[in-house]
Amino acid sequence: MPPQPGQGKTPATAASSSTPTQPAPHNQVAKVIWDGSIPIQFSWDKAEAAAVGSNAVESFFFEAQRCSYFPLLTSHVRKHFVDMALHFIGDDAEVWYEYEGTPLKWHYPIGLLYDIHGLQASSGQGMNGSLLPWKVTVHFQNFPGDKLIKSQAVDSCQDYFMSMIKEADYLRNGSTKKVMNMSKSDQTQLWDGLWSNNYDRFWGMNHKLVMNDGVIARNLPIRIYLPENCPVIQEPVSPVDDKEQPKTLRQVLNSSLPDLFPLVETGPPVAAAMIHGIIPSLDTSAIWASQNMSYPDNFLHVVVIIINK
Amino acid sequence: MTMASTAQHWEADILHLFADRDKHEKAFTNMVESYNGLVQKLSYYVDQNKHLETSAQTSKEQHEKMARQYTVMKEQGSPLNQKRSAELEAQVSSLKDERAELYKTQGTNAQRLLDLNDILRVKDATLAQNKDEIRRLAEANHVLAHKNQEFTELVREKDVTIQVIQDELATLQLEMVKLDERQRDLERENAQLLQRWLKKMNEEAERMNAANVFLENEQQDASALSPPVLSPPSTRSLRSLGPESPTSANWRGNSAIFSIIPQISSRKIAAHDSEVNTVSLSNGGTMFATGSSDKKIKIWDIKTGSLKSTLTGCLQSVMCVSFNATDELLLGASNDNAARLWHLGTGRPRHTLTGHIGKVFSARFNPDSTKVVSGSHDRTIKVWDLQKGYCIRTMFTFASVNDVCLLDFDGSTIASGHLDNNLRFWDARSGNCVKEVTGIHLGQITSVCPSTDGNQVLTNSRDNTLRIIDVRTHETLSVLHADGYKTGTNWSKACFSPDGQYVVSGSADGTLYYWSTRDGTVEKTVREQSSPIVGVSWVNSTVVSAEKDKAVVVWGTTARRPTGYEK
Numbered sequence: 001m002p003p004q005p006g007q008g009k010t011p012a013t014a015a016s017s018s019t020p021t022q023p024a025p026h027n028q029v030a031k032v033i034w035d036g037s038i039p040i041q042f043s044w045d046k047a048e049a050a051a052v053g054s055n056a057v058e059s060f061f062f063e064a065q066r067c068s069y070f071p072l073l074t075s076h077v078r079k080h081f082v083d084m085a086l087h088f089i090g091d092d093a094e095v096w097y098e099y100e101g102t103p104l105k106w107h108y109p110i111g112l113l114y115d116i117h118g119l120q121a122s123s124g125q126g127m128n129g130s131l132l133p134w135k136v137t138v139h140f141q142n143f144p145g146d147k148l149i150k151s152q153a154v155d156s157c158q159d160y161f162m163s164m165i166k167e168a169d170y171l172r173n174g175s176t177k178k179v180m181n182m183s184k185s186d187q188t189q190l191w192d193g194l195w196s197n198n199y200d201r202f203w204g205m206n207h208k209l210v211m212n213d214g215v216i217a218r219n220l221p222i223r224i225y226l227p228e229n230c231p232v233i234q235e236p237v238s239p240v241d242d243k244e245q246p247k248t249l250r251q252v253l254n255s256s257l258p259d260l261f262p263l264v265e266t267g268p269p270v271a272a273a274m275i276h277g278i279i280p281s282l283d284t285s286a287i288w289a290s291q292n293m294s295y296p297d298n299f300l301h302v303v304v305i306i307i308n309k
Numbered sequence: 310m311t312m313a314s315t316a317q318h319w320e321a322d323i324l325h326l327f328a329d330r331d332k333h334e335k336a337f338t339n340m341v342e343s344y345n346g347l348v349q350k351l352s353y354y355v356d357q358n359k360h361l362e363t364s365a366q367t368s369k370e371q372h373e374k375m376a377r378q379y380t381v382m383k384e385q386g387s388p389l390n391q392k393r394s395a396e397l398e399a400q401v402s403s404l405k406d407e408r409a410e411l412y413k414t415q416g417t418n419a420q421r422l423l424d425l426n427d428i429l430r431v432k433d434a435t436l437a438q439n440k441d442e443i444r445r446l447a448e449a450n451h452v453l454a455h456k457n458q459e460f461t462e463l464v465r466e467k468d469v470t471i472q473v474i475q476d477e478l479a480t481l482q483l484e485m486v487k488l489d490e491r492q493r494d495l496e497r498e499n500a501q502l503l504q505r506w507l508k509k510m511n512e513e514a515e516r517m518n519a520a521n522v523f524l525e526n527e528q529q530d531a532s533a534l535s536p537p538v539l540s541p542p543s544t545r546s547l548r549s550l551g552p553e554s555p556t557s558a559n560w561r562g563n564s565a566i567f568s569i570i571p572q573i574s575s576r577k578i579a580a581h582d583s584e585v586n587t588v589s590l591s592n593g594g595t596m597f598a599t600g601s602s603d604k605k606i607k608i609w610d611i612k613t614g615s616l617k618s619t620l621t622g623c624l625q626s627v628m629c630v631s632f633n634a635t636d637e638l639l640l641g642a643s644n645d646n647a648a649r650l651w652h653l654g655t656g657r658p659r660h661t662l663t664g665h666i667g668k669v670f671s672a673r674f675n676p677d678s679t680k681v682v683s684g685s686h687d688r689t690i691k692v693w694d695l696q697k698g699y700c701i702r703t704m705f706t707f708a709s710v711n712d713v714c715l716l717d718f719d720g721s722t723i724a725s726g727h728l729d730n731n732l733r734f735w736d737a738r739s740g741n742c743v744k745e746v747t748g749i750h751l752g753q754i755t756s757v758c759p760s761t762d763g764n765q766v767l768t769n770s771r772d773n774t775l776r777i778i779d780v781r782t783h784e785t786l787s788v789l790h791a792d793g794y795k796t797g798t799n800w801s802k803a804c805f806s807p808d809g810q811y812v813v814s815g816s817a818d819g820t821l822y823y824w825s826t827r828d829g830t831v832e833k834t835v836r837e838q839s840s841p842i843v844g845v846s847w848v849n850s851t852v853v854s855a856e857k858d859k860a861v862v863v864w865g866t867t868a869r870r871p872t873g874y875e876k
Contacts, residue, residue, distance in 0.1 A: 028320070028324060029320055029323055029324060029327075032324060032327045032328075032331075033327070036327070036330070036331065036334065037334065037335065037338070038334050039334075039336075039337035039338065039340075039341045060348070061337075061340075061341045061344045061345070062341065062345070063337070063338055063341045063342070080348070083352055083355070127330075127333070128333055129332075129333025129334060129336055132333065132334060132336065132337060133337055133341070276327070276330075277330045277334065278323065278326035278327055278329070278330050279326070280319070280322070280323050280326065281319065281322060283319075284319045284323070285319070288319065292320075293323070
């Protein structure tokens, strides 16, 4: 069941009221990340609305989970606009979202999209909440097949999500055995937990993957996003240094981007690494960050923000 | 342990950062929540409104419908009354119909009454007329009765007159009978007198006769001393009298003579430098002609076997030679598509008959030598008029002609033997095919020859049989064949004996075969030659046979007098 609008839970109430079927190990950070949400204002593209004869369609406000995906919201959004414009029947497969002229990749988590398009683009100026509610434009026509992957139904989204989990598993262990050995129902539990916003259901299963049975991972599943459409950086990153000491985030980022993240700061910092809308200390252990601050797809998505001088 | 404590430190820091973040990001949560509640409510109210609108619409329609029904009810009353009024209306309309029917009947009756009145008036008039008529007739009757009485009286008077006249008549008749009797007496007297006169005249005649008889006797005695003068009837019992102009009775020669098979070779002549193609005896039997591939025709004397003349002019092989009935003209058919005519007395060519576009295989005179019939491989038979000198008829035969012959005196019926194994009969006057005789031979027909009496045709064929065909019924009378007999060439000619009792033909090995036409058996075979026989000709008791290998043999009945009937 998709989350019902208007039933968004505050972190405190969710933590206390949920009675886990498979109790997840208590992890305050993971819980806070899971409960993170942003308000989104969905507006129908004016040209399209005019084309079907609905001139003044009111925007639709929705409190979206940061870990969720846009395709999971599409049916609500569409229902709202179909209700508003009586003679209009949309199609889930044709719906796409756009922020300030940039189509939003539906296979990225919503929180990551907000971090990239909202916060990174404004060089972190929006971190005080000035961009909220996030103004997203909805389109029902002219799907930009050259910019977005077509077939964005919920099923494809699930497939993409599962393939990300498998990729992360491969990076950690050199094989996908861990994921592949899971039963079908266990695999489904991951997605269902995400979809139904059930923390215990998801983390009860995800915990095993993230903690990797106590074995130190070969590589950490980390993706680094640079501004201005630079390609995503995904390099094999060992969690420990030569002396078998756990690496810090600074060390990890330094190996990929030595100019932006020098090991020793000589002046004011040039760039900052943002995860889940916060900028954690670069001295944070990389392996800890990977275990606790990953997105549900098991990747640590790090958004690099260039600090304006 | 330091690890754990630093981890706690990071965690606290990070949790702090998250709390800071959520302060901003969850600022709108309550608002969005209540907004969503409002949206839901709005959507519910919109639905409700829509529902109410539709129900209002339905009610309005229902109301209108009811109002309409009400007006209708008001106008028409209750359904029961409507029904009754409808019934009454139906009744009224049926009554109206009935009334109309009655009016119609009444009208018809009035019309009928008028008609009857008219008829009555007419009848009255007729009655009055009849009464007048009766009165008039009664008057007339009266007049007539009166007249009748007058006439009766008149008749009675006449009867009396008749009686008187009859009496007079009886008297006169009596008088006439008496006069008749007197006349009869007078006649009898006259007869007696005539008898007496005749008797006297007879006596006088007898006296005169006696005197004549005496005189005749005297005369006979005187003439018995000189021989009597007799003119016996002229007969042509022998062909030896020489050919004359033929008549329709004898144009084929005389078949009365019994032929004897000439089986004795009396002469063998090396006739030509090249292959001999044809041979023909003259009608008189005094000479024969040969035609050859050396383009020459040679005329030979039977008795001496010497060359009489050589006729030149043909441009190709001579395929057929033919004498006319009086043996004055000779016809030669040649492969140069022409037939030529020579005068034998002068040895000069008279006509060249050109017009065929194929080899001319056969050419024949008609009996009075006025026309020539020729058959060619160009699938035509042409009839030529010798007086005019040109072709007067062309018959298209559909097959190459190997031989033609004439079947009657005026040359109007022609028989032809063809390359396609068939025998055809033609009417030269109309140019139509009279009859096509098919299926008689399995090979092409090489020659056709009519019998002397003209009732049969002999065909020779490459299937090594000969057939005698009845001209009238076109039936095969007999089939002639023999072991060892083979037809040598496509133009091998066979022929009947003059009396029609025998048939002679030469085989490919040079043997001559004589068949009897009565029973179709081989009567005799003779052999003097060794190459294929191309033709034989039989006149009187002479047969000449020509072989391909340049030699001609003359056959007779006796060695010493091979041409016994020749002068």
